[in-house]
Amino acid sequence: MLIYYHHGEPSAMREATPRIEIEPCHRRELKEVLALVETALRAQHPRIKDWLMEHRDEFCGPGRPVWVARENGGIGAVLIARIDRTKDAKCSILFAVKGFSENHLRSGLLGEFERVAGSLGKGTVHLHLYADDETAIGFFRSHGYHVVNPEVYHPTENPGRVRVLMVKRPLLRT
Numbered sequence: 001m002l003i004y005y006h007h008g009e010p011s012a013m014r015e016a017t018p019r020i021e022i023e024p025c026h027r028r029e030l031k032e033v034l035a036l037v038e039t040a041l042r043a044q045h046p047r048i049k050d051w052l053m054e055h056r057d058e059f060c061g062p063g064r065p066v067w068v069a070r071e072n073g074g075i076g077a078v079l080i081a082r083i084d085r086t087k088d089a090k091c092s093i094l095f096a097v098k099g100f101s102e103n104h105l106r107s108g109l110l111g112e113f114e115r116v117a118g119s120l121g122k123g124t125v126h127l128h129l130y131a132d133d134e135t136a137i138g139f140f141r142s143h144g145y146h147v148v149n150p151e152v153y154h155p156t157e158n159p160g161r162v163r164v165l166m167v168k169r170p171l172l173r174t
Contacts, residue, residue, distance in 0.1 A: 018071045018072050018100075018101055019071070019072055019073075020069060020070065020071050020076075020101065020104065020105065020108060021069070021070045022067060022068070022069045022070075022108045022109060022112050023067065023068065023070075024060070024065060024066065024067055024068075025059075025060055025065075025066035025067060025068050025078075026060065027060050029068075030059055030060055030066070032075070033066060033068060033075065033078055034052050034056070034059070036075060036078065036097070037052065037078055037080070037093060037095070038052055040095055040097060041093070041095060044130075059080065062083070063082065063083060063084050064080065064081065064082055064083075064092075065080075065081050065083060065113075065116070066078065066079070066080050066081075067079045067081075067109050067112055067113065069096075069105040069106075069108055069109050071100045071101055071105060074100070075097070076096055076097050076100030076101065076102075076105045077094075077095065077096035077097065077100065077102070077105035077106055077108075077109055078093065078094075078095060078109075079091065079093065079094045079106075079109040079110065079112075079113055080092045080093040080094075081113050081117070083116070083117060083120060083122065087121075087122060087123050087124065088122060088123070088124045088125065088126055089113070089117035089120075089122040089124070089125050089126075090125070090126055090127060091110070091113060091125060091126075091127040092127075094106055094109060094110060094127075103139065106139065107143065110143055113125070114168070123169055123170045124167055124168065124169040124170070125145075125167065125168045125169075126165060126166065126167045126168075127140070127145070127165075127166050127167075128163045128164070128165055128166075129163060129164055129166060130161045130162065130163055130164075131161075131162040131163060131164045132161065132162070137164075137166070140166050140168075141166075143168070144168045145166040145167060145168045146166060146167065146168075147164050147165070147166050148165050148166065148167050149164060149165040
């Protein structure tokens with residue numbers, strides 16, 4: 001388990017720094033985590049419930065790991081990955097719950113995912129984002145990812161929005 005703390009002492013002008021823990025999701029909490037994912041992403045991804053049900057038996061296994069970031073004990077962010085026999089690893093879902101330290105939690109989860117993928121010999125991480133989600137694209141660019149497909153496509157789950165492919169390579173092996 002990784003534990004992150006912000007540097008600096010709390011003062012009268014600042015709130016106390018939240019305690020953040022990043023760890024693999026355990027089967028016993030998977031139902032709660034998937035319900036949180038579905039609730040948080042339903043508006044952006046109308047078929048999220050179908051996707052979660054289709055892959056439910058794979059979650060928390062070696063090919064489809066799930067990590068959670070907790071802030072002061074509450075689940076504040078989730079990352080669902082795909083790590084199979086190919087040279088690449090895929091970040092399928094990464095989101096933070098409103099009201100938590102969103103960028104800090106997402107950065108911690110992404111870093112842990114990249115560390116594990118690199119240690120398993122994966123040279124590249126890829127993900128798909130909606131082209132109009134400038135905030136998410138900016139977040140991943142700030143972590144070394146770049147858009148690689150000049151052609152964009154309309155996904156079947158939300159044909160009114162365009163998606164792009166982002167990658168980070170090579171991953172550093174640790």
